[in-house]
Amino acid sequence: MTFADVREAVRRIAPHVHRTPVVTSATIDVRVGTRVWFKCENLQKVGAFKARGAVNAVLSLGDEVASRGVVTHSSGNHGQALAYAAAIRGIRCAVVMPDHAPRVKVDAVRGYGAEVVFCVHHERDRVAADLVAETGAAFVHPFDDPAVVAGQATVAAEFLDEVPDLDVLVAPIGGGGLLSGTVVAAAALSPDTVVLGAEPAAVDDAARSLASGVRQPAVTDPRTMADGLLTRIGELPFRILSQAGVEIVTVTEAEILEAATLFLERMKLVVEPSGATGLAALLASPERFAGKRVGIVLSGGNTDLAWYRPATTAPRNR
């Protein structure tokens, strides 16, 4: 996967995704003591950057392959994204989802015309493989796929086009599709920009993988509100990120909650906990970013807000 693939992805997906806005907040700048720009992928199609990778992957398929449809497994944004991408191309899509998936997520996938196939979580690989074997559909992995990574890289390509001289660029890491795409785009467009990953401390396999140089197993039974980042870092992202020497900052649940609440109350943006880990990293160690021009990717906005506790339950004035 090279920057040529990213450039091609930019062109390919442009008619089907939003060029999302970049916003700033004086409140946040004062709070963290530096200048921060936010790329609002929560305002992207399907509510997350995942639309980019899925659209790029589906539009990259040859006609004959595409005609047999696409399959993936996902309890979250990639499932919606692939359903959206398949609808654009007018092909069939099946999404393998866990039995306990929230109804809103199931309805969202079905709303794009995709079929939902339920199974218990640990059987998802087998169920998806069976679907591929039965139908000849193409499996589109959420992150271990060069076309998906090239699609996610368009976030940073747009961001650096709009704010060219960022010192630091922070993106969340789960499987690593977004972060590895960010590295590829930044290396080509702004080689002096330092790319950092932000990961919940509760599911820190990527941080440990990159620190040790060996891809670590998934954390067992992880507990984090950042439900979009539960996945183990993928092989392709791990290769790209370790080659680039990317560092991962881990953040606590309290820092994630604080960041998501700041987005909601101060910036009027609905950001899912996973999408708030970048700002959480700033809140965690402001000294590391002091005086720098910092770009942060808000990766998504799909949340039921169950984590939110309104400040107005505080006592009244006087």
Added chain:
Amino acid sequence: MTFADVREAVRRIAPHVHRTPVVTSATIDVRVGTRVWFKCENLQKVGAFKARGAVNAVLSLGDEVASRGVVTHSSGNHGQALAYAAAIRGIRCAVVMPDHAPRVKVDAVRGYGAEVVFCVHHERDRVAADLVAETGAAFVHPFDDPAVVAGQATVAAEFLDEVPDLDVLVAPIGGGGLLSGTVVAAAALSPDTVVLGAEPAAVDDAARSLASGVRQPAVTDPRTMADGLLTRIGELPFRILSQAGVEIVTVTEAEILEAATLFLERMKLVVEPSGATGLAALLASPERFAGKRVGIVLSGGNTDLAWYRPATTAPRNR
């Protein structure tokens, strides 16, 4: 107040306010059966378009007048906006607020360095007048002020610059500063665009004023979740709006709630109920907008979300 004042306001306030993004949503387009663009003043400084009018008014004051400070009364966004504007100019600001104002709103005004003066609601005019008499400060009315209206007009000026060929442009109406500014800007920049106001049915004095041609008294004891639109239509806005023959669409509380929920869940934007009345008007009578290119101003995002009921309380799938 003419378009020359608007042009001047654009130049004057540009360094101090955001050029807010314009966003679209396929979900909403399908839902209402037309193409809709949203101007995100919820992402404006202080969380609402009011920053524009207040900054324009404060920066328009002569040095000697400004040196004595500014005063207003407001339980909402104008108070914060004036405090912000005064901080920019480095002058004193006092905001008269009701005794029962929520602590977050009081803290926000104080956060910009302004003084908060509490009083019972019906004495606010007298208390503000006393402050003006004591200190020689300039009173900056929330909407009955040409410099404020010219500032609010910059919303539509930016909007029509970005989406030039709107058939309809909808903005909420409370006191009428935003809507009358919208009329002045649209008349100059896009004379074929029809400007409509959106007002809660529970506080429909503006609709009745413009339908009857006579400015009506404020509704007594109004009950609406759109707490930013409780105010009676002002004299200057009434003159501008009746001269232009602007029509006001009234919306129910259920329509306002539905619109605010769509913004939160589908568009990932925190929009206060007052700011959601434009979309509520589309939901109320989609046939009126069918096939048209519609622009809607999201006027603000300052809300505690107490009105929100998550969809995820719905039963699970299967």
